[in-house]
Amino acid sequence: MGGKTIAEKVLSDRSTSDCHAGDIVVAAVDYCMAQDGTSKLMIEELENLGFERARTKSGMAVVLDHSAPSPSAEVSRIHGEIRRFSKECEVELHDVGEGVCHQVIPESGKIRPGDLVVGADSHTCTYGALNLCSTGLGSADVAAAAFTGKLWFRVPETYRVNISGSVGERTGPKDLILTLIGMMGADGATYKSIEFVGDAIRTIGMDGRMTMANMVVEMGAKFGPFQFDDVTADWYDSIGMKIDNGVESDADAVYEREVDIDASDVVPKVAAPHRVDNVRDVADCEGIEVNQAFLGTCTNGRLSDLMSAAKILKGKRVHENVRFIVAPASRRILAEAVRSGAFGTLIESGAIVVAPGCGPCVGTHAGVPSDGDNVISTANRNFMGRMGNNSNVSIYLASPETVVASALNGHITDPRGL
Amino acid sequence: MASTRLEGRAHRFEPNDDINTDYIISGRYKFKIGDMQELAKHVMEDIDPDFAQKVDSGDFIVAGRNFGCGSSREQAPRALKAAGVAAIIARSYARIFYRNSFNIGLPLITCETDWIEDGERLAIDLGNGKVIGLDGGGNAEFSPLPLTMRILLEDGGLIPHIKKHGGFSLERGEV
Incomplete structure (x- = not known):
């Protein structure tokens, strides 16, 4: 052996x-x-x-x-x-x-x-x-x-x-x-x-x-x-x-x-509906309209995620057609993000803040999408109906940077191009 | 166990592969409903809204690869069982769902399934490792269940097993 x-x-x-x-x-x-x-x-x-x-x-x-x-x-x-x-x-x-x-x-x-x-x-x-x-x-x-x-x-x-x-x-x-x-x-x-x-x-x-x-x-x-x-x-x-x-x-x-x-070959990605392994380059999905953007979850609701998002959003406002929901992964992270100033930036950019926890990820509350909505989310699952509505809702999974870049433009956006 | 034979009708779905536990029982129900008979009314709803009406006690779910992937919710096999499903026949299963099903006494059969038609009547011969088509004539063989799973099924699931033995007793010979 x-x-x-x-x-x-x-x-x-x-x-x-x-x-x-x-x-x-x-x-x-x-x-x-x-x-x-x-x-x-x-x-x-x-x-x-x-x-x-x-x-x-x-x-x-x-x-x-x-x-x-x-x-x-x-x-x-x-x-x-x-x-x-x-x-x-x-x-x-x-x-x-x-x-x-x-x-x-x-x-x-x-x-x-x-x-x-x-x-x-x-x-x-x-x-x-x-x-x-x-x-x-x-x-x-x-x-x-x-x-x-x-x-x-x-x-x-x-x-x-x-x-x-x-x-x-x-x-x-x-x-x-x-x-x-x-x-x-x-x-x-x-x-x-x-x-x-x-x-x-x-x-x-x-x-x-x-x-x-x-x-x-x-x-x-x-x-x-x-x-x-x-x-x-x-x-x-x-x-x-x-x-x-x-x-x-x-x-x-x-x-x-x-x-x-080789990490240097890796580019921003999305998992397109309705499978997590349906992975594409963000560049190939650019332009798809976004109605809701979600920053949070056990995947990407941590301090460095909130800070990366705030860096991109500083001094800007998310698109008027996008509901931008933020759920910090813990109260401790929320407090740190407030102290660092990142949380103020998120709120000023138009964030809808929900309590530290799972947020709307699993479809129980705090941001169930409407019929026909496209959602871009930092979560880990994009199955049909996952966020609580199965009427033609499409969920795209991506990094915090891609989610907020898309929230700013109102459509899926490669964060490197901002 | 050796003589156990199950008979029922096959139910197939679209998609065939990677049927996840959200599709088996959606989060919008399972977080608020604790009664499995109530949950059973919504089982498979997101990929087949009529399933709860169509399924008869003793029927089988038939699928392709990676059945039960996704969340760890034990409500998924429990709600299927409460709806009357007697066994699942698929090419492969996700890990957590596999354990959960045997833990609650729902047998999973692993074999080729492409030959099985939706609605077809099937027999499962657990002792001899065979799935037999009663309408068409197709059939498939499957390897005997692993010893650990046979012990758990025999004892009626994981918690009855723990109760019976005061802990784990998984190293017996033949079951």
């Missing part, structure tokens, strides 16, 4: 076995979480099991973010049940307005490099940016992890994605990950772990790494771990934690596939 990948190391360690890709292991889970759309089923399962306290090593959280603040009495009742559960079982609660689970969980300091984390939300893979293995699961799996402190896993094969060179102006992590998804397809990495390496990766900050790890599930992947480096250590330092090292793949680790991308 050769050396081990990050996934093989984390799962070997947590299962106290010497496992390799293809093995089935029962592994100790460090942390688990659920959100307001998945907690109700999880709580029912846990109550069925007679749950009292989470047995996962670092505990458990529930986050109210998908319909937050609540748009209806039905959702309010579900939120109420989740609050009661969190109190009774001493589960950490992130209530409405704190932000998107995939930002507030990292900010909470509960997950660390080398950890094994599961969440009842498919974009739980976001935490791979922090040099750990995390994945999305259903409510029953997360209930089982909370109840037993463990879960069964099939050890995934790993694809190594080497991104060399450096991206050009107003091109960034979203364009890189959309490029990769376009190459791989919606099931091109099903069950795999994706390790990101290369010169371009080293220069990408934590916000951008989270953007990329967030979207590995859009090609079917299970984990999306990044290497531990100064960016990781500095990010932990920024939340008051000193962490000096993480988990590394061995030099002789066995990869099922290696993919090379």
